[in-house]
Amino acid sequence: MCGIVGIIGKAEVAPLLVEGLRRLEYRGYDSAGVATLVNGRIERRRAQGKLANLERLLGERPMGGTIGIGHTRWATHGVPNEVNAHPHATTYAAVVHNGIIENFLSLRAELTAAGHVFESDTDTEAVVQLISHYLAAGEPPELATVKALNRLEGAFALGIIFAGHHDMMIAARRGSPLAIGYGDGEMYLGSDALALAPLTQKITYLADGDWAVLRPDGVTIRDSEGRLVEREIRQTALSGALIGKGEHRHFMHKEIHEQPQVIGDTLNTMLNPTNRTITLPAIPFPLEGIERVTIIACGTSYYAGMVAKYWIEQLARIPVEVDIASEFRYRSPALSKGGLALFISQSGETADTLAALRYCKQHGQHVLSLVNVAESTIARESEAVLNTVAGPEIGVASTKAFTTQLTVLACLALVLARCRGTIDHAVEARLSSALVEVPSRVAEVLANDEKLKAIAEDIAPARDVLYLGRGTSYPIALEGALKLKEISYIHAEGYAAGEMKHGPIALIDERVPVIVLAPSDELFEKTASNVQEVVARGGRVIFISDRRGMERLGNKAVTVELPEVDPFVAPILYAIPVQLLAYHVAVAKGTDVDQPRNLAKSVTVE
Numbered sequence: 001m002c003g004i005v006g007i008i009g010k011a012e013v014a015p016l017l018v019e020g021l022r023r024l025e026y027r028g029y030d031s032a033g034v035a036t037l038v039n040g041r042i043e044r045r046r047a048q049g050k051l052a053n054l055e056r057l058l059g060e061r062p063m064g065g066t067i068g069i070g071h072t073r074w075a076t077h078g079v080p081n082e083v084n085a086h087p088h089a090t091t092y093a094a095v096v097h098n099g100i101i102e103n104f105l106s107l108r109a110e111l112t113a114a115g116h117v118f119e120s121d122t123d124t125e126a127v128v129q130l131i132s133h134y135l136a137a138g139e140p141p142e143l144a145t146v147k148a149l150n151r152l153e154g155a156f157a158l159g160i161i162f163a164g165h166h167d168m169m170i171a172a173r174r175g176s177p178l179a180i181g182y183g184d185g186e187m188y189l190g191s192d193a194l195a196l197a198p199l200t201q202k203i204t205y206l207a208d209g210d211w212a213v214l215r216p217d218g219v220t221i222r223d224s225e226g227r228l229v230e231r232e233i234r235q236t237a238l239s240g241a242l243i244g245k246g247e248h249r250h251f252m253h254k255e256i257h258e259q260p261q262v263i264g265d266t267l268n269t270m271l272n273p274t275n276r277t278i279t280l281p282a283i284p285f286p287l288e289g290i291e292r293v294t295i296i297a298c299g300t301s302y303y304a305g306m307v308a309k310y311w312i313e314q315l316a317r318i319p320v321e322v323d324i325a326s327e328f329r330y331r332s333p334a335l336s337k338g339g340l341a342l343f344i345s346q347s348g349e350t351a352d353t354l355a356a357l358r359y360c361k362q363h364g365q366h367v368l369s370l371v372n373v374a375e376s377t378i379a380r381e382s383e384a385v386l387n388t389v390a391g392p393e394i395g396v397a398s399t400k401a402f403t404t405q406l407t408v409l410a411c412l413a414l415v416l417a418r419c420r421g422t423i424d425h426a427v428e429a430r431l432s433s434a435l436v437e438v439p440s441r442v443a444e445v446l447a448n449d450e451k452l453k454a455i456a457e458d459i460a461p462a463r464d465v466l467y468l469g470r471g472t473s474y475p476i477a478l479e480g481a482l483k484l485k486e487i488s489y490i491h492a493e494g495y496a497a498g499e500m501k502h503g504p505i506a507l508i509d510e511r512v513p514v515i516v517l518a519p520s521d522e523l524f525e526k527t528a529s530n531v532q533e534v535v536a537r538g539g540r541v542i543f544i545s546d547r548r549g550m551e552r553l554g555n556k557a558v559t560v561e562l563p564e565v566d567p568f569v570a571p572i573l574y575a576i577p578v579q580l581l582a583y584h585v586a587v588a589k590g591t592d593v594d595q596p597r598n599l600a601k602s603v604t605v606e
Contacts, residue, residue: 002086002098002265003029003072004178006159006169006189007199008216012036014045014063017070020195022051029072031085034058035094036065040164042094046085067166069159069189071096078121088125092132092163093141097124098191099156099176100264100439105274107151123273127158135162142213145170146226149211155260155439159189172211175260175443180204180212180219182233187214204231205247208443250593252395252487256579257446259400263572264439265389266404270411273436276429278411278418283384285366288419290340293320294365296328296356297344300398300482304405305344306475307571311413315431317422325352329359337364342412345369346393346401348376357381370408372401386412395594397486399579402479403442406572410435434566438573441563445576448560452577455542455558456584459513465492466504467578469517470527472571476517480578487586487596497530508539515581516541516557517574520548521567528553544577 003024007013017034032054033046043063047053051072071086078084087094101107104123107130112118116129127148134144141162155175162168171178171189181188181200190196193203206212209224210231223229234247248254270278293312295305302324309320323333325343329352335341341360345353348371357378361367369382372390379385388404414431417423423431459465465484469477478494485492495504497516508514514534518527524545531553534541541557543549546564553559560577586593 004096004191005070008067008187013068023195030080032072033085034070035087036068038065046082069096084120088128090132092135095128096159100154102154169214173206178206255400260439260443262390262400266407276432292339295322295342300402301344303475303479308409310472316416325356329356335363341365343369346372348373348378396599434569444563452580453584460588466514467494468497470497470523473517476574483582497527508537510538513540518545519570
């Protein structure tokens with residue numbers, strides 16, 4: 001995960017920028033850099049690898065300046081090297097950026113035709129070139145930035161400094177978080193408050209769509225409509241636990257809202273947006289020869305595996321078995337030599353999953369793991385590893401780890417299909433393009449937070465809740481029920497919608513909320529028929545779909561409208577509202593959201 005730091009100070013800021021970046025190392029990165037203003041000009045130092053390399057470079061070539069920005073980068077658009085490292089700069093401005101600029105190719109083509117020369121392979125350079133284009137035309141920094149922001153598509157957090165302006169920095173966010181810190185005649189900018197902890201205890205968090213002008217004596221914040229707004233200034237303690245929650249009441253809520261950024265960060269490790277192809281990390285066995293896949297996991301990771309079964313079987317035409325690790329390890333399953341065993345674990349330390357992994361190795365399976373902790377035991381004992389870039393997940397109920405797992409699994413399904421020749425480049429490009437849009441679409445889904453909070457107030461008194469879905473929405477229904485059980489202690493069950501008439505319909509009455517997940521895909525009409533059956537029996541339906549789905553259903557339920565997306569990526573988006581529903585129900589009931597009773601984050605014993 002990328003990290004951003006910015007400082008308008010009184011003394012030289014380069015050492016402080018590096019220290020702030022050090023506090024963001026937990027996010028992971030493969031290059032780092034800083035930029036400051038020296039005598040009105042932009043100076044930069046960038047280095048591939050760890051911060052020690054940047055510090056060494058700064059020791060050899062010291063850099064002055066009392067205003068500056070810094071960045072730690074995961075390689076996304078372009079290989080990890082100095083040229084692609086942030087900050088990106090022209091003679092007019094320098095920019096650091098987290099997120100994805102979805103339309104960077106069209107912006108790059110337009111700016112190149114206008115005479116701008118690009119040096120890197122990144123999407124970020126299109127931002128600084130676009131801002132510089134407006135600056136060169138005589139626009140002041142604020143207006144140049146606003147014009148550029150209005151043309152950007154995607155999810156992003158930005159920090160910008162301008163040549164000749166030693167007393168000004170601009171920040172903007174859409175989807176990715178950004179914090180502003182207040183000092184004594186100094187101002188600070190960071191991806192989270194942890195980066196700013198040594199500098200200040202006074203923090204403001206920008207709301208989604210905000211952009212802000214920082215000056216030594218304070219900050220002016222405007223919303224996405226350009227209206228002046230005030231955001232709460234919070235006095236933070238310098239404990240990692242309190243700082244880590246940001247403006248959120250609980251870690252779970254914070255981690256739900258981090259998903260546009262972490263999904264983008266994860267996607268960027270595998271997706272080449274230029275030619276819309278997926279590249280996985282090196283795998284030491286041929287994927288085209290895989291004849292069977294066994295997916296093994298526990299809890300939420302198991303449901304991610306269930307979604308992957310649909311994807312892999314539909315796209316790559318490979319039979320897939322999904323197993324709960326605690327059952328798999330004790331039933332002595334028959335395994336054909338040379339099959340692929342895929343293990344999914346957030347922590348990489350889950351005891352049952354690790355035991356199943358060792359069984360598969362003993363029985364001649366190729367072992368591939370999907371983890372959020374690269375140096376974990378499961379990762380170390382696997383032949384190959386696919387990493388999510390979710391960052392530390394503190395809340396026991398998994399949220400961002402789940403959606404980043406789905407993101408990686410979607411990429412894996414596309415690569416398997418390509419290797420086996422079951423999809424052509426046009427299909428891969430279309431589905432890859434759908435993945436590129438996911439971070440910004442997730443940011444749109446999060447705009448339903450308050451509506452879901454209101455719905456949760458009605459669900460909170462219930463003793464039983466049903467979740468229904470078909471196809472890839474069925475595992476999301478299971479995940480929604482699990483989330484509600486985990487943190488609110490309400491009994492909930494997820495069902496394949498077609499199974500409702502085989503038993504669960506007996507439970508339907510006005511006291512049982514029924515949450516239906518129904519993207520407008522080829523299965524929509526069948527799911528809508530199930531909704532009619534629930535309504536006819538007095539059931540309370542919460543219907544989650546897109547605009548086309550709402551129009552086809554009519555006024556028969558409480559509705560939550562999500563963006564219309566390719567059905568391939570719908571499971572990632574539809575995971576978000578069930579997370580938020582569970583969260584708000586738990587808050588309404590007064591339970592311990594982040595540390596629910598009897599549960600642990602990582603199950604390392606049987």
